[in-house]
Amino acid sequence: MREGLVINREEEGWWLVEAVVDETAKTLFEDLLNNETDVMMEVIISHENNDPATMVGRVRSTRPLENGFAILIDSKMAMKKEDVFNYILDSLIADGYTGDQLIEEFRNRKADNASWSQQMARSLYEQYREKGSPLSR
Structure with missing residues (x-):
């Protein structure tokens, strides 16, 4: 992953994770999207010195960019x-x-x-x- 954003949707614990990845990861995330496969991930929220938060989510959409690929993942906290x-x-x-x-x-x-x-x-x-x-x- 090159960069990302984590947004608290404030809807019963749902979060939106947006990630920008290299084109080489395109197939992986499109497979996750097409198969509605859950993905477990660690994300840093708000500040790089925070402990990673573990989330489980499903890819909502993928979109090509000029230099990479954007992914939106609907997520929930797996643990606090x-x-x-x-x-x-x-x-x-x-x-x-x-x-x-x-x-x-x-x-x-x-x-x-x-x-x-x-x-x-x-x-x-x-x-x-x-x-x-x-x-x-």
Whole structure:
């Protein structure tokens, strides 16, 4: 992706992601559009120093540009920051941490938020494959 824009549509949690990609990605996104395939993505909202937000969406349209290709994707948040923290806590409890050790290890794991977000995104992807798309609900 060369550049993009993320817009909160303020309609029951829907977002619009616009991305400009190289012509080489055209076939991929046209296939996603034609097959109505869900795509999971990480986007940065508002500021480049923000943690990536994980979204699930479907390509709404594609459009050729002079130097690339524009894609519009209707999306919903797949997880929020608090979901990642809950995921970390659940993993700590499953690993047997309690008391002060739990607090200390939570702080350590929370510092590596990006890695935990990726793990949770993989887990969500598998859930969506098994149970269906959250966009259809």
